[in-house]
Amino acid sequence: MAREVGIPYPSVCRIVQTLVDEALIERVPNSKRYRPTAMVRALSSGYQAEDELVSFARAHIVWICDDIVWPVSIAKRVGQWMMLLDSTHHMTSLTFSNYSAGYTLPLTECASGKVYLAYTETEQRK
Numbered sequence: 001m002a003r004e005v006g007i008p009y010p011s012v013c014r015i016v017q018t019l020v021d022e023a024l025i026e027r028v029p030n031s032k033r034y035r036p037t038a039m040v041r042a043l044s045s046g047y048q049a050e051d052e053l054v055s056f057a058r059a060h061i062v063w064i065c066d067d068i069v070w071p072v073s074i075a076k077r078v079g080q081w082m083m084l085l086d087s088t089h090h091m092t093s094l095t096f097s098n099y100s101a102g103y104t105l106p107l108t109e110c111a112s113g114k115v116y117l118a119y120t121e122t123e124q125r126k
Helices: 009-021 038-043 047-068 111-118
Strands: 025-027 034-036 073-078 081-087 104-106
Touching: 009 025, 009 034, 047 073, 047 081, 073 111, 081 111, 104 111
Parallel strands: none
Antiparallel strands: 025 034, 073 081, 081 104
């Protein structure tokens, strides 16, 4: 982050720690990534529906992962990217990475993006 924004590393560390202390961001378990807390997400319009979707689907994707032993994800399109809303990557050894909520992948280079494109109307796909 320090290199991307051109701010000295110690300053970025203090900013991140302040955001954590104020409960605006939280560290993603088993990762070096951070994500907005529920308090921040509640301020974002439309996020509540995603929370409901993830809450409803969580038990189902866990059951599917247990059954097929392959990671299952819930994702949405954001521009030319697919953003993970939830994932079972941490529940299986059949993956090299533990992707978590908020992770983005190029639309045409990930399975969820290809599924999205397969079920999108022709005009929108173009």
